[in-house]
Amino acid sequence: MSTYGRSSPSWLKLALTLASALLALLVLWQGFFFLRDTDLPRLLTAFIAILGFGAAMSVLYVATDVILQQLPLELSHRLQPLPFIVPGVVMVGYFVALPMVRTLAASLFNRDGTAFVGFANYIQVFTEPFMLETFRNNLLWLVFGAGLTVVFGLTIAALADRSRHEKIAKAIIFMPMAISLVGAGVIWKFIYAFKDPSEPQIGLLNAIVVAFGGEPQAWIQLIQPWNNLFLIVIVIWLQTGYAMVLFSAAIKSVPNDLLEAARIDGAGEIRIFFSIIIPYIRPTLIAVTATVVIFTLKIFDIVLVMTGGQFGTDVIATQFYNQYFVNRNAGLGSAIAIVLLAAVVPVIVYNLKNFNRNEPL
Structure with missing residues (x-):
């Protein structure tokens, strides 16, 4: 030995x-x-x-x-642990970190990578009118898309837990999560479909409007910039079920003794919700909000399927796609990708810090 x-x-x-x-x-x-x-x-x-x-x-x-x-x-x-960690680190480094560095380098060159232009592409990103419109649209997606998804998910989770038909209601609301983003875009394209007023309306929304004596509208084409809100409805429809399930699980973990003590002290249900339940599920609230925000910042499929970025509906991801692959402007496209990365990374870092802060000892 x-x-x-x-x-x-x-x-x-x-x-x-x-x-x-x-x-x-x-x-x-x-x-x-x-x-x-x-x-x-x-x-x-x-x-x-x-x-x-x-x-x-x-x-x-x-x-x-x-x-x-x-x-x-x-x-x-x-x-x-190294045999289990190293392959993952190598794959992340090769497929994530290396492309990130190459994209950062490409953003400092012109459209075909033949001349160094420094920060000219970034100046263009933050000064061009079409990019300012893109940032406005992403802000709408963040405020209304992410915000309403979290609010609706939390509200439905709180109300469904008190219903006798909780399982059926949650199953129906969660069902859109099984649909891909492209599939959801196709479904809602039929809902928003617009025909000449002299023709029968095949779109569900316009058919309802006409049935009540209104005029059909080109919801995602002509009503600018509000057409972005009609696109945002799709992501709310998709993601509310995801937020609802996580919030429901968190709400069920709130100790009943704590809730009963508050009721005995005379606290109403609204006071209990905001003063006890919300603080108790704060880690879940932050995690779900961060996840939905990241998803919303990277939104691409729905906009591409519904409008292709036309009619003033471009977002950062579709603008990157158009500049890099359609206009063949590698420099500007890479700069847009880095800006999107810079917007997402702080949310990810904050989310990770929150996980570590709330990790059980």
Whole structure:
């Protein structure tokens, strides 16, 4: 036995294990580029990726574990989490951090990356009229989209908990969450559909308006800038169920003894809601609000499906798409992407700090 309580390592075994690990890494590295550039059918490519990468990762984990078992006991225990952490860190670094750095670098160059322009693209982002309109629209999405989603979710959660039909009501309200953003856009495009007043209206909203003697309206085309609010209705419809479920779970965790004591002291239900329930579920309230805000800041699919960013409905994400992929302006498109990142990161950081602050000891 060695001084560390383990048998002496077999150098041949260690050499073979190390060689296996290096071979697995080589397979993963070269396999990525091969599958990225191959012309094989997609189904076959997916099969090769699942089988090959799965086998390579298994070999890599086993080899790493064998190597760690030969180290001193204390050092082995300290390094044991690394085989599980490092692959994730590498993937995040390659697929998130590296593109972020490359996007930041591209934002400092002109449209085709041939000339350094410094902060000219950022100046354009904050001075061009179409970008100012875009920021206005995103502000509308934040105030009305995120704000009303949280308010409706919290209100419905509080009211549904008192209903005999709680499960049915929550199931109906949560149901839109099962629909993709593109699918929701298609559904609401039919609802807002507009025909010439002389023709029958196929849009549900205009059919109702006409039935009550009103004039049909091009809800998402001509009514500017209020057409953005008609788009915001879609995300409220989608996300209210998500907020409701989390708020409902948090409200149910409020101790009944605390609520009964407040009622005995003469507090009304509204006073109990704002003075006891809201402070008690504050961590959940912050987490849900942050999640909805991030989702709203990155909104893209609904706007692209409904209007394509036309009629004054562009948001930051669609503007980035148009500048980078449609107008082929890599510099300005990258600058818009960095601005979107800068808007999202503080919310994420605040949310993480809130999680750490409320983590049980």
